[in-house]
Amino acid sequence: MDTVLAFGAALLQAGGMLAVAPLLKTAIKKMKARLQNRKGPPLLQGYYDLLKLLRKELVRSQTASWIYVAGPRVYFAAALAATTLVPVLYAGAPLEAAGGILLLVGTLALGRFALATAALDTGSPFGGMGASRDMTIAALAEPALMLGLFASALAAGSLSLGVMVRGLLQQGLSFHPSDLLAFAGLFIIVIAETGRIPVDNPATHLELTMIHEAMVLEYAGPDLALVEWASALKELLYLTLLVDLFLPAGMATSVAPVALLVALLAWAGKIFLLAILVTIAESTNAKLRLFRVPELVSVSLGLAFLALAIRFL
Amino acid sequence: MTVNVLILCAAGMLVTALLMVGQKALFTAIRLYGAQSLLLAIVAATIAISEGRHELLVTAVLTVTLKAILIPWFLMRTVDRIGIHREIEPFLNVPASLLICLGLTVIGYRVSTGFQEGAEGVSHHLIGVALSILLIGLFLMVTRRKAITQILALLTVENAVFLVAVGVTSGMPLIVELGISFDVILAVLILGILVHRIVDRFESMDVSRLSNLKG
Amino acid sequence: MNVLVWTLVAPLVTAAIGGLPGPRRLKEATLVSGLAVTFLLCITTARQFLEARPPSAFADALRVDGLSALVLVLCGFVGLLSGTYGVGYLRRNEARGLVTPRLRREFYGLIPAYVFAMLLVSVSNNLGLLWIAVELTTLASVFLITFHDRDTSLEAAWKFLVLGSLGLAFALLGTVLMFAAGRGDLGEGMAALHWTRFMEVAPKLHPFTLRLGVVFALIGYGTKAGLAPMHTWKPDAYREAPSPAVVLMAVGMLNGALYCVLRVHLISKAALGPEFSSGLLLTLGLLSVVIATPFILIQWNLKRLLAYSSIEHVGIMAVGVGLGAEAGAFGALLHMTYHSLAKPVAFFSAGTLGQLHRSSDFDRIRGGTFSRAPIASSLFVLSAVIITGSPPFGLFFSEMTILKAGFFGSHVTATSVFLVALVVLFCGFAYQVGHLVLGSPREFTEDAPDPEKFDLGMATAVVAAVIAVVSAFYLPGPLIALIRAATEVVWGSL
Numbered sequence A: 001m002d003t004v005l006a007f008g009a010a011l012l013q014a015g016g017m018l019a020v021a022p023l024l025k026t027a028i029k030k031m032k033a034r035l036q037n038r039k040g041p042p043l044l045q046g047y048y049d050l051l052k053l054l055r056k057e058l059v060r061s062q063t064a065s066w067i068y069v070a071g072p073r074v075y076f077a078a079a080l081a082a083t084t085l086v087p088v089l090y091a092g093a094p095l096e097a098a099g100g101i102l103l104l105v106g107t108l109a110l111g112r113f114a115l116a117t118a119a120l121d122t123g124s125p126f127g128g129m130g131a132s133r134d135m136t137i138a139a140l141a142e143p144a145l146m147l148g149l150f151a152s153a154l155a156a157g158s159l160s161l162g163v164m165v166r167g168l169l170q171q172g173l174s175f176h177p178s179d180l181l182a183f184a185g186l187f188i189i190v191i192a193e194t195g196r197i198p199v200d201n202p203a204t205h206l207e208l209t210m211i212h213e214a215m216v217l218e219y220a221g222p223d224l225a226l227v228e229w230a231s232a233l234k235e236l237l238y239l240t241l242l243v244d245l246f247l248p249a250g251m252a253t254s255v256a257p258v259a260l261l262v263a264l265l266a267w268a269g270k271i272f273l274l275a276i277l278v279t280i281a282e283s284t285n286a287k288l289r290l291f292r293v294p295e296l297v298s299v300s301l302g303l304a305f306l307a308l309a310i311r312f313l
Numbered sequence B: 001m002t003v004n005v006l007i008l009c010a011a012g013m014l015v016t017a018l019l020m021v022g023q024k025a026l027f028t029a030i031r032l033y034g035a036q037s038l039l040l041a042i043v044a045a046t047i048a049i050s051e052g053r054h055e056l057l058v059t060a061v062l063t064v065t066l067k068a069i070l071i072p073w074f075l076m077r078t079v080d081r082i083g084i085h086r087e088i089e090p091f092l093n094v095p096a097s098l099l100i101c102l103g104l105t106v107i108g109y110r111v112s113t114g115f116q117e118g119a120e121g122v123s124h125h126l127i128g129v130a131l132s133i134l135l136i137g138l139f140l141m142v143t144r145r146k147a148i149t150q151i152l153a154l155l156t157v158e159n160a161v162f163l164v165a166v167g168v169t170s171g172m173p174l175i176v177e178l179g180i181s182f183d184v185i186l187a188v189l190i191l192g193i194l195v196h197r198i199v200d201r202f203e204s205m206d207v208s209r210l211s212n213l214k215g
Numbered sequence C: 001m002n003v004l005v006w007t008l009v010a011p012l013v014t015a016a017i018g019g020l021p022g023p024r025r026l027k028e029a030t031l032v033s034g035l036a037v038t039f040l041l042c043i044t045t046a047r048q049f050l051e052a053r054p055p056s057a058f059a060d061a062l063r064v065d066g067l068s069a070l071v072l073v074l075c076g077f078v079g080l081l082s083g084t085y086g087v088g089y090l091r092r093n094e095a096r097g098l099v100t101p102r103l104r105r106e107f108y109g110l111i112p113a114y115v116f117a118m119l120l121v122s123v124s125n126n127l128g129l130l131w132i133a134v135e136l137t138t139l140a141s142v143f144l145i146t147f148h149d150r151d152t153s154l155e156a157a158w159k160f161l162v163l164g165s166l167g168l169a170f171a172l173l174g175t176v177l178m179f180a181a182g183r184g185d186l187g188e189g190m191a192a193l194h195w196t197r198f199m200e201v202a203p204k205l206h207p208f209t210l211r212l213g214v215v216f217a218l219i220g221y222g223t224k225a226g227l228a229p230m231h232t233w234k235p236d237a238y239r240e241a242p243s244p245a246v247v248l249m250a251v252g253m254l255n256g257a258l259y260c261v262l263r264v265h266l267i268s269k270a271a272l273g274p275e276f277s278s279g280l281l282l283t284l285g286l287l288s289v290v291i292a293t294p295f296i297l298i299q300w301n302l303k304r305l306l307a308y309s310s311i312e313h314v315g316i317m318a319v320g321v322g323l324g325a326e327a328g329a330f331g332a333l334l335h336m337t338y339h340s341l342a343k344p345v346a347f348f349s350a351g352t353l354g355q356l357h358r359s360s361d362f363d364r365i366r367g368g369t370f371s372r373a374p375i376a377s378s379l380f381v382l383s384a385v386i387i388t389g390s391p392p393f394g395l396f397f398s399e400m401t402i403l404k405a406g407f408f409g410s411h412v413t414a415t416s417v418f419l420v421a422l423v424v425l426f427c428g429f430a431y432q433v434g435h436l437v438l439g440s441p442r443e444f445t446e447d448a449p450d451p452e453k454f455d456l457g458m459a460t461a462v463v464a465a466v467i468a469v470v471s472a473f474y475l476p477g478p479l480i481a482l483i484r485a486a487t488e489v490v491w492g493s494l
Helices: A002-035 A045-055 A066-083 A101-121 A125-156 A161-171 A177-193 A222-246 A257-284 A290-312 B002-021 B026-051 B054-082 B094-112 B121-143 B147-169 B174-202 C003-019 C024-050 C066-095 C101-123 C127-148 C151-181 C195-200 C207-225 C233-240 C243-272 C275-297 C302-322 C326-357 C374-387 C394-408 C412-437 C456-473 C477-492
Strands: none
Touching: A002 A045, A002 A066, A002 A222, A002 A257, A045 A222, A066 A101, A066 A222, A101 A125, A101 A222, A125 A161, A125 A177, A125 A290, A161 A222, A177 A222, A177 A257, A177 A290, A177 B002, A177 B121, A222 A257, A290 B002, A290 B094, B002 B026, B002 B094, B002 B121, B002 B147, B026 B054, B026 B147, B054 B147, B054 B174, B094 B121, B121 B147, B121 C151, B147 B174, B147 C151, B174 C127, B174 C151, C003 C024, C003 C066, C003 C101, C024 C066, C024 C101, C024 C477, C066 C101, C066 C243, C066 C326, C066 C456, C066 C477, C101 C127, C101 C243, C127 C151, C127 C195, C127 C207, C127 C233, C127 C243, C151 C207, C151 C233, C151 C243, C195 C243, C207 C243, C207 C275, C233 C243, C233 C302, C243 C275, C243 C302, C243 C326, C243 C477, C275 C302, C275 C412, C302 C326, C302 C394, C302 C412, C326 C374, C326 C394, C326 C456, C326 C477, C374 C394, C374 C412, C374 C456, C394 C412
């Protein structure tokens, strides 16, 4: 019975996140445009783009193997699966019995690995270049991500996100310097993992400057739709993670509809605030040269490590 | 509530200090210093309100005006006039610098456990952050080449001392604080004048070129 | 009004007048008379102290005890000498057309300002005020260092200000921590930072915090005094600043910074027992003397040579206090007195030689200066003999006292190292001076040095030399009383 409920909740959560993800992406685009004194795309543009891609003709590289086909699907599946491990409205993840932080990071890493390998599979120089660049950043970003998550895990005494959130809700509003350090570090990682300025420009297709885009250059139509959707989903996921670890106030501790509604409003508000923060970070910084990106990520690594160390001191 | 604000501001100061280490652009470094001073003023104001020490409010206002607004404006104007905006490669690259600063932060926190306020509580964090920022400021001073960054490092050290003063002693007598602030402003002004002269003479802010006098 | 306040007002007024535009003669007269009045007021203040009416002002924020009185008198003395020599120095530069009205205003304004700040240091009872006064001396002297406006001047000024400010930041942290160590017991308001208050509640101060504070304060004020390893700004600053300013730095500020170090040391002694800060002072002093030695041997500039000599002397004084015996403390204070009486001669004569040759670098001056500038060279040799501690001059006796205190106390190894360093220093100095002064006169193909003239600067140097020599055999009674009173403060205040 419990497992059925859990799977049902997981489906609901995954579906909901999937539905909201393109909205977030467009919202950030619109805010950036507003800051640049433009009007920006309409808020539903994300959905329109996905629909357009889904209806396009499927063009596949002749020289690629099944890995090329599997890439976007595994990436999408991984992102979707990851959403079931993260508490969103309720103070607990639907499938939290399956695993905690490590499983989350591992799933996302699996998706990234699949996409990178698929990029290599096409044999095009852009694909190889994009894959290598992305992996370089990931090599630094992932330890930083884990350290930042471990800092919170240490405070809660468990690696499960649900336990962490419940613990924080019980504790009430009380801060530790390690929280701010971890937040700063993780925020930089979020920027890096979602491929935003100053790490990567999501709108560029110039050979010298693209990282994520280079990996997905060979995809078209429904394949591309899957990749785009999954990226948007990952973005929403990371922001939700930040909300969970640092601002969990307002999450529902029971399944009462009122509580869930309140939690939905709270979550939407917090995601919006974080989106503003991301927009500001993107708009006030210039894109870093590729060789400078490890420096930025090492700053984040340092902050995360400190967050961990200070808990002991 | 007070405790949370204090801890958040102190942690924020530490974050700005660490970001300064990873920073290459001079303008951002100056802005980070301004943010740090603002957080310091908020700490002072919070303690002033919570402990009813009204002279500390004066100090807080002074800190905001002088260190968060005036000095950054003066430094940015100096950098503008000189026209050099980026730090050249410091003596130590960023990841190594960060590693060392991490170590320094750990040391700062360890030392702070010896104080009489005990190993817990807000004071522990305030002193720990202050000592860490002090050590990071010292490190910046030793490893940076641009004159302006050295001034910023010096000012960071002053901020750290001020944080210790506010966090541990709830502020020193007002007249003393005024005198100290006045002195700091004068020192920054004179440093600014010297930087101008150095750039006029040497066509660069690289103080590692000031190495003719040896022995 | 209080004579103490007048003592501080006098140089301030002189500085204000000097900073305004005006005719040269008037300025020269103002400077000399202003500093003379200051010196007289210092003597009056000290006399009042000796008559058991210790002056104090501003609710004891300014206070004169034995140590303050001694330092006050010495600083006033060197201020007057520096002012008189300064007039002569500037006249020589004016003759060569090197002095703009702005530079003149800076000089006549900053020298008395510097004297004011030094005097403020020596009478501050409030630790916060003490810090502010030391910072004022730093700020006053920066533009004196850039006086000649050379490339190297900028470098020296930058190092001086940055290292000085860093040292003062440390000293501030030390002061804050010391204040924190006595949180509940010190009370409120200005009086909480008074040194006398600290001495009263010394046993109740929190040990860890105080220890940390003392370390930072000693390092900070030690930077200003020029103790190794925080001495690196000294040689550059001494070379670049004009000689009258250097005299103030080398004697006045050295005494002032040492005064701060001693005040901190006394608090530490009262609260933590003598071993902690005495050990620190002994280490720093020994390090200074040992480090100064090789640099004197390989030196290339006259004023830098004297800078290292100054580092050596402050090291000797620190060792004297750090040995932890009454004789050591007495020796250190005696050393301070004799040093203040004898060092000006060295800087005056070296400064004259430098001005005549238009540079103080050895390769400009070297070779038979005796023939070109007999008076200045003989004065320099005389001063070199005195400051390296040869008998029968005063510095020999003070060094002997310190050595005795060391050997008969428990620090035999340290004292032996100290002795060896002193001997090597003497030899090195003798070598350098000999090279400079003796030998066949050099032929100058271009840019020949100016001929020597017996002007105001030279006259001041001769007077200073006479005072230095006479003091070897006779010290005025009140001065001896002051030294005794100061020793009592440094040693016997428990």
